[in-house]
Amino acid sequence: MPIEFSRLSFVYNPKSPFQSSALNDISLLLPEKQFIAIVGRTGSGKSTLIQQINALLSPTSGYVQIGDFINHPEKKPKRPKGLNDEEKAAFKKEERRIYQKHKSKDIKALRKRVGLVFQFPEYQLFEETVEKDVAFGPKNFGVKKEDAIRSAHEALLRVGLDESFFQRSPFELSGGEKRKVAIAGILATSPEILIVDEPTAGLDPAAAKETMELFTKIRDAGTTVILVTHDMDLVATYAQMVVVMENGRVEKTCAPSELFGQDLTQYSLQNPRIFDFALRLKQKGLTIDTEGIRSVNDLAEAIIRSKQNG
Amino acid sequence: MNIIEVENLTYSYDKNEKNAVDGVSFSVPEGKYVTLIGHNGSGKSTLAKLLSGLIANFEGKITIFGKEVKKNTIHEIRKKMGLVFQNPDNQFVGSTVRDDIAFGLENRQVKSEEMDPIIDTYSSKVGMKDFLDKSPENLSGGQKQRVAIAGVLAMHPELIIYDEATSMLDPVGKKEILDITFNLRNENPKLTVLSITHDVEEAYRSDYVLVMNAGKLVLQGTPQEVFAHQEELRSIRLDAPFFFSLKQALLNRGISIPDEIDTEAKLEDFLCR
Incomplete structure (x- = not known):
């Protein structure tokens, strides 16, 4: 399932004193089943961009298409003046294609296919046991309880937490283990696209390496992995494609080896x-x-x- | 003079579990930049909470600014201490960045006409001056960390404790914040910093390094001394800074490098000779 951004812009709190433009005219194609890194300085728009992919945020203008789902602005744009009949018809056709009405079940289906692991996901753990916490996701998407528990077990084993963890409270685990539980919670819903935002922040180097190798395996199993990071060492080692963001724009899309070796300070990045x-x-x-x-x-x-x- | 003295400090969250901090003793002299490194679950963050008085009921003794940390002394001690934690969301109180930085100053009864210049200075030092009238909620993780750091620096603490305070910053931002902290220390040689971090490159730049594993202090010394123990560090899941790893990789391949080659710049010159 490829992801296509088309002239997407996004403004936080429009028409208020806190108005700020976060994404600016983004056009970008992210191919499926790749390990893609999105890099850029803090505040360059990386986190805002990924929230468009599973419709946590909707564009202010433009759209992003994920498989057959199109995340579009709430309001249709006005038709530009001075179009001839043919252009008017084309405009109307495009409008009909993009502005599909979403039912809440469509959005739910999208979020099942696009798993998003936020920064510090361990703050979102809440159940009494690790097993219940991980099973919450699939249950929420309507999977039967026994099946949800089975998916939870599989996901926990994939992230390297064995049976001895299943019945423990997530709150008594170490920071690195909690993060694994949170990642398992997303994997348990078998997403086609896995988006991870700074997954190694606050992890020690060994735990960071384990986490990155886990994502590589997930990619090898056919899932698109989108990694948001400013750690260029991770990009060099793991990514197949890199998207460089700066001031809410996409500055460059290329292979990591093409990026390194040039002056990256203009993007506030280091080789x-x-x-x-x-x-x-x-x-x-x-x-x-x-x-x-x-x-x-x-x-x-x-x-x-x-x-x-x- | 030692700003922090810790003697035989022991603490466990639960009597039935092993100690999170286990018989730790160390001291931090005035004007030093000390880093404390260790893997997840090594007891670093517990130690930070103990030092900042967020956990009581410990065994052993903590002395900061010559005062023993107790219920009735901690408020006095905290007045001269700045704390920045990993997740800045837990630290915000103001509805704008400006209010947030002002909050700490108000608590110290700084006059309102003196406040604006202080806020301007520190917000621009951390590169957040353009964001003063924005709401902290709308900032990115790294921008929030910058604001939290500005709020602490504005209060001119004599001791700064960072607990993974730059973990969400990009490498350039991380270096900027470290440079700011090192510069403040150079301007004020009495400023003492204890930074709890995973960033071995930060440890490499610091004056003194403490290494924790399983609640115990296992290594301490200058960066040169500590990072010479590569095998031991690897066995407790810590990497060496880039310089030490590369030097070791070259040594392993039969290149002999004299001991006086102890920085990246010297190694470059040596290799290009």
């Missing part, structure tokens, strides 16, 4: 440390091939190769 170091060596005159570098060990080997050749 991953390995690329940054390699670039400085290049500036100081060492000929070093950065192609295919993904880890510190790769970098060490590239340095040694260049010393041997030089």
Whole structure:
């Protein structure tokens, strides 16, 4: 299920003293079954963008199409003046296509297909046991209780929490374990698209690595994974496609290797440390091939190769 | 002089469970930037809560500014202490960013005509001056963290405790906030900082590093001393800063690097020689 943004803009609290424009004329195609990273400085519009995908927010103008669902503004735009009959007909046809009326069951169906894991999702845990908390999602989407519990168990095992956790209270777990429970809660509804917002914030490096490897497995199983992050080291290691946002606009869409190696300070981003170091060596005159570098060990080997050749 | 002294501190949330903080002793001298690192569940955040007086009933002794932390001393101690926690939503009180920063100043009876320049200075230091009249709810996680930090810095604390205070910032923002904190410390050599963090690069820049695991303090020393113990750090799920990992990766591949190469810049020069 691809996601297509078409000239989408969004304003928070329009026509109030707190009015602020968060997204500006976004056109973007996110292909399915990929590991996609959305990067940009804090406040660049990343979180607002993803909330359009599962219709937590609706555009102020433009639209985003997710499979057959179109998230559109509440009000239809006025037809521009001075159109000829043919253009008027085309306008009307397009209007009819985009402005489908959504019933609440359509939105529910969309949210089942698009799972969104917020920042610090562990703050949203609420049930008495881990099992109940994870089963809440599928039950909420109308799955029978036994089936919901079965999905919950499967999801918990996928995130690396075994049977010994099922009957425990989520509140007595460590921060990293709580986050796994929260992620399992979304996985239990088997989304086709999984959106994760800064999933490694506040996790220690080992837990962060486990979490990222989990998302890679989920992608391999055929789910689109959309990662919102400002950690470029994660992007270098895991993402297949990267979307750079700045001031509510999409500045660039490319493969990670194409992005690294150029000056990223204009987007308030830094190259991953390995690329940054390699670039400085290049500036100081060492000929070093950065192609295919993904880890510190790769970098060490590239340095040694260049010393041997030089 | 030591600003914080902790002696044999022990605490458990539940008598039947093992101690979250287990016999920890350390001291933080005046004017030092000290980082405390450890994986999730190592007891770091519990220690932060104990130091800020949010948890009582502990065993052992905590002394801050020469006063023992107790029910009747904690308010006095907190007046000179600034706390910034991981989730700034738990800290907001004002309906605008300006009100929020003003709240702490009002509590300290700063005159209203003196307040505006202070608010302007610190909001611009953290890059949030344009947001003064916005509602904190509409800010991103990282912007909220900036506001929370401005609110604390505006009160000129003598001791700042950060508990994962920059975890939601992008790398450039994170570096900015660290630079601001280091600069404040340089302007005021008496400012003491204790930062509880996962960011080993921040630890690498600090004066002194404390490492916690399973409630105990397992390593402490200068960054050079602590990060020399790479195997031990890895065994308790901590990474080394980039510089140390790369140096080790080169050493493992038979490149000999003299001991005096102890910063990234020196390593670059050494490799390009």
